[in-house]
Amino acid sequence: xxxxxxxxxxxxxxxxxxxxxxxxxxxVYSELRRALIGGLFEPSQVLTIRGLADALMTSTMPVREAxxxxxxxxxxxxxxxxxxxxxxxxxxxxxxxxRARILIEGEAIAxxxxxxxPRQIATIESMLSEWDEMRALKHKKDVDRxxxxxxxxxxxxxxxxxxxxxxxxxESLWLQSGPCIRVAIYAFSEAGEVDTAHYHRTIxxxxxxxxxxEAREALVADISRPFVFLRNKLEAxxxxxxxx
Amino acid sequence: xxxxxxxxxxxxxxxxxxxxxxxxxxxVYSELRRALIGGLFEPSQVLTIRGLADALMTSTMPVREAxxxxxxxxxxxxxxxxxxxxxxxxxxxxxxxxRARILIEGEAIAxxxxxxxPRQIATIESMLSEWDEMRALKHKKDVDRxxxxxxxxxxxxxxxxxxxxxxxxxESLWLQSGPCIRVAIYAFSEAGEVDTAHYHRTIxxxxxxxxxxEAREALVADISRPFVFLRNKLEAxxxxxxxx
DNA sequence: TCAATGCAAGTGTGATCACAAATCAAATAA
DNA sequence: TTATTTGATTTGTGATCACACTTGCATTGA
Numbered sequence: 001x002x003x004x005x006x007x008x009x010x011x012x013x014x015x016x017x018x019x020x021x022x023x024x025x026x027x028v029y030s031e032l033r034r035a036l037i038g039g040l041f042e043p044s045q046v047l048t049i050r051g052l053a054d055a056l057m058t059s060t061m062p063v064r065e066a067x068x069x070x071x072x073x074x075x076x077x078x079x080x081x082x083x084x085x086x087x088x089x090x091x092x093x094x095x096x097x098x099r100a101r102i103l104i105e106g107e108a109i110a111x112x113x114x115x116x117x118p119r120q121i122a123t124i125e126s127m128l129s130e131w132d133e134m135r136a137l138k139h140k141k142d143v144d145r146x147x148x149x150x151x152x153x154x155x156x157x158x159x160x161x162x163x164x165x166x167x168x169x170x171e172s173l174w175l176q177s178g179p180c181i182r183v184a185i186y187a188f189s190e191a192g193e194v195d196t197a198h199y200h201r202t203i204x205x206x207x208x209x210x211x212x213x214e215a216r217e218a219l220v221a222d223i224s225r226p227f228v229f230l231r232n233k234l235e236a237x238x239x240x241x242x243x244x
Numbered sequence: 245x246x247x248x249x250x251x252x253x254x255x256x257x258x259x260x261x262x263x264x265x266x267x268x269x270x271x272v273y274s275e276l277r278r279a280l281i282g283g284l285f286e287p288s289q290v291l292t293i294r295g296l297a298d299a300l301m302t303s304t305m306p307v308r309e310a311x312x313x314x315x316x317x318x319x320x321x322x323x324x325x326x327x328x329x330x331x332x333x334x335x336x337x338x339x340x341x342x343r344a345r346i347l348i349e350g351e352a353i354a355x356x357x358x359x360x361x362p363r364q365i366a367t368i369e370s371m372l373s374e375w376d377e378m379r380a381l382k383h384k385k386d387v388d389r390x391x392x393x394x395x396x397x398x399x400x401x402x403x404x405x406x407x408x409x410x411x412x413x414x415e416s417l418w419l420q421s422g423p424c425i426r427v428a429i430y431a432f433s434e435a436g437e438v439d440t441a442h443y444h445r446t447i448x449x450x451x452x453x454x455x456x457x458e459a460r461e462a463l464v465a466d467i468s469r470p471f472v473f474l475r476n477k478l479e480a481x482x483x484x485x486x487x488x
Numbered sequence: 489t490c491a492a493t494g495c496a497a498g499t500g501t502g503a504t505c506a507c508a509a510a511t512c513a514a515a516t517a518a
Numbered sequence: 519t520t521a522t523t524t525g526a527t528t529t530g531t532g533a534t535c536a537c538a539c540t541t542g543c544a545t546t547g548a
Contacts, residue, residue: 021509023531025312048499061532064500065312068269072313074412081540082265082500093408100409103351164337165344165420168318169413176409265539267501292529305502308530325510326530 025062028052032066036075036086036175038147039182046085047076075175089180091234097177098227104169105154105223106216109203111161113212120160121208127153128204131197143185146196153200157207177227184226187233199225269306272296276310280319280330280419282391283426290329291320319419333424335478341421342471349398349414349467350460353447355405357456364404365452371397372448375441387429390440397444401451421471428470431477443469 032052035041053063067084070076077087087093131149134142151174158170199222206215276296279285297307311328314320321331331337375393378386395418402414443466450459 025531050499059533060500061534065309068309069312069316072316074409083540084500096407096409100407100413103347107347163340163344165318165340165417169344169416172413173409269501294529303503304530305504327510328530 023062024058025065028056028058028062029066029069031056032070033075033175036070037151037178038144039178039185041086041179043086043179043183044088046079046083048083070175073172073175075172075178086179087176089183089230089234091231094177094180094227094231097173097180098224101170101173101177101223102220104166104173105158106220108158108161108163108166108170109207109219110212110216111163111166112157112159113207113210113215115162116157116160116207116210120156121204124153124156124204124207127156128197128200131200135197143182147182147185150196157203180230181226184230184233187229196222267306268302269309272300272302272306273310273313275300276314277319277419280314281395281422282388283422283429285330285423287330287423287427288332290323290327292327314419317416317419319416319422330423331420333427333474333478335475338421338424338471338475341417341424342468345414345417345421345467346464348410348417349402350464352402352405352407352410352414353451353463354456354460355407355410356401356403357451357454357459359406360401360404360451360454364400365448368397368400368448368451371400372441372444375444379441387426390429391426394440401447424474425470428474431473440466 041047047067049060049064049067052067053060056063067076071078071084074087076084078084127149131153134145134149155167155170158167161167199218202218203215203222206218285291291311293304293308293311296311297304300307311320315322315328318331320328322328371393375397378389378393399411399414402411405411443462446462447459447466450456450462
């Protein structure tokens with residue numbers, strides 16, 4: 001094998017990063033994930049293979065496989081008509097999702113509390129200040145950036161839990177609650193938003209002190225907020241407005 | 245629509261069950277799931293699309309989509325070579341899986357403890373006696389049947405937890421630990437098996453008493469057993485035998 | 489006017505083909 | 519004999535086609 005010998009003998013090869021061979025299907029899958037977590041699709045919206053293929057400038061093949069994967073992790077829903085849609089929001093489902101997230105993400109942050117390196121803690125601290133400066137010049141409500149930064153903050157912590165089993169589950173949970181969260185964030189914005197960064201600061205403080213219990217409690221408060229907010233909003237709407 | 249009117253006006257339509265339209269992909273996916281949970285594939289075994297398609301008497305298309313779905317739930321592993329294999333067993337992964345299963349299945353059974361109907365409890369009790377009579381005439385070690393019955397018992401309980409979010413996660417966990425479990429059960433058989441049904445009886449008793457704490461503890465003992473057994477076996481092997 | 493029928497466009501599913509990358513084996517050189 | 523190379527086979531990926539089912543709309547009937 002000429003490649004193996006080259007790697008050993010050639011000193012410049014050590015400076016070369018291996019070029020990733022990402023498939024089209026992977027890119028489609030990642031793109032749809034990003035859109036789902038960011039809440040770019042509305043609940044109950046139906047997606048067609050050919051429509052997405054056109055939008056993503058590819059053929060139907062990578063799209064249908066990506067959709068199949070998203071359906072298995074419950075990020076999308078397969079109707080009996082064989083059409084696929086993003087799952088609608090119901091109160092039961094929101095409670096269900098929140099309970100699962102408290103259980104699993106709470107465990108992950110408790111594990112991470114005793115395993116995070118100073119370097120990793122410095123990373124999430126820098127994210128904190130990045131959050132602050134975004135708030136400082138909040139001329140425009142950059143919801144997309146807010147969502148992205150929030151996700152990066154949380155997963156920087158979760159990655160430190162050292163569990164290759166829990167992390168994909170958390171990703172699946174974020175995928176499923178993405179549409180809900182987006183709706184909640186919009187509701188936040190129009191209802192005099194509470195300081196989101198405050199909760200993150202509490203989390204960072206607990207993580208720096210390696211206090212698993214406090215970290216878990218702060219996390220629960222953080223992720224519960226949009227859910228209870230949206231829940232109250234939905235209940236209020238159904239009481240006075242349309243019951244459906 | 246003639247179908248809708250027929251449903252309302254025609255009395256014989258009420259006796260007709262809707263014919264399910266299961267796709268080939270669904271069948272392939274279910275079949276591979278069954279094989280994985282049952283441990284029919286060995287750890288580190290590589291699977292080829294065309295090989296599976298031939299074995300399942302279908303084309304490559306349904307197989308590749310089923311494989312993609314199984315990869316996303318970590319039931320299979322995609323190598324950088326783009327070939328797929330069933331994940332190998334490591335001590336770290338086993339501990340990781342067991343911890344996640346204790347966390348999530350423990351929560352599920354605790355939820356189910358206060359929600360199981362008398363009818364559902366009667367069902368798992370009947371499974372208990374079915375287990376006993378299988379033990380009574382254990383002329384041949386029917387590992388397959390043992391695995392199937394064990395799965396049916398646990399999921400009859402989990403289904404009662406009422407969470408549409410937790411159950412798919414538990415299925416994913418069983419998918420991932422399937423190969424390990426199979427190895428453990430074989431090891432059980434050759435090492436004078438402890439009474440598996442005893443743990444299930446304890447679980448049933450706790451469920452009947454709606455005692456969530458006891459049910460959870462009994463479940464943890466039940467699912468931990470094959471893992472700690474296999475762990476000790478692997479550690480013993482690595483100490484005296486091959487370190488790899 | 490309204491419901492039922494029939495047609496046409498759209499959609500998911502499975503099969504097949506083309507192509508590039510990887511794997512394996514025989515052949516060759518040191 | 520051992521290491522290297524070369525060629526053939528296998529394999530995954532993406533594109534395209536054929537078919538069946540669904541959906542939506544226009545037409546027809548009462």
